[in-house]
Amino acid sequence: QVQLVESxxxxxxxxxxxxxxxxxxxxxxxxxxxxxxxxxxxxxxEFVAAINWRGGGARYxxxxxxxxxxxxxxxxxxxxxxxxxxxxEHTGVYYCAARPPREVVVTTGVGYDHWGxxxxxxxxx
Numbered sequence: 385q386v387q388l389v390e391s392x393x394x395x396x397x398x399x400x401x402x403x404x405x406x407x408x409x410x411x412x413x414x415x416x417x418x419x420x421x422x423x424x425x426x427x428x429x430e431f432v433a434a435i436n437w438r439g440g441g442a443r444y445x446x447x448x449x450x451x452x453x454x455x456x457x458x459x460x461x462x463x464x465x466x467x468x469x470x471x472x473e474h475t476g477v478y479y480c481a482a483r484p485p486r487e488v489v490v491t492t493g494v495g496y497d498h499w500g501x502x503x504x505x506x507x508x509x
Contacts, residue, residue, distance in 0.1 A: 386410040386482050386498045393478060393503030396470055400507070404465040406480030406500060414458035416482040417489060419496060420465045422505075424476035431492055432478070433465060437485040445491070447473065470507045477502040 392404040404420070419434035433454040435442045442454050451470070456463040463480060481496035 386413070386416065388480050388482060388498060388500035390478065390480050390500045390503040393505045395506045395508060398471055398507060398509050400470055401466070401468045402470065402505060403467070404478055404480075404503060404505075406463045406465075408461045408463070408482065413461040413482075415485050417485055417495075418454075418456060418463040419481045419483070419489075419493075420454060420463075421479045421481060421493060422474070422476040423479070423502075424473075427476075429479065429493065434489045434491065435463065436487060436489050441487065441489040443489045443491050467505075472507045472509045475505060475507050478505050 387409045389407045396402050415437055417436050420432040421429050422432050423429040431445055433444045435454045439456050451468050453466040479502045480500045482498040483495040
């Protein structure tokens, strides 16, 4: 089992920045690929970004490329999502998730078997 706890959400103005953190405990963190997903009001949960267990292979949704950066610190059992130049379309509940390791990072929720509770991010226009 792995437990995931997100933090860092909140209200930000259009064009602003936030950094989300996801602290992991339980199953060895550094053997998991990690991902961030977003669920906007009235929409299905969608992929945002993911990174492999070694900290490489990062991939992003087209809507966040060049704006968001995913990273991880295996010594701290934490994965981060730095969000810059945000806009109202980035509003939603952000979830981090863990899955067994894979060199090639997938851009869907397939294989993610542990999820956090989510943190709300609101971008005001």
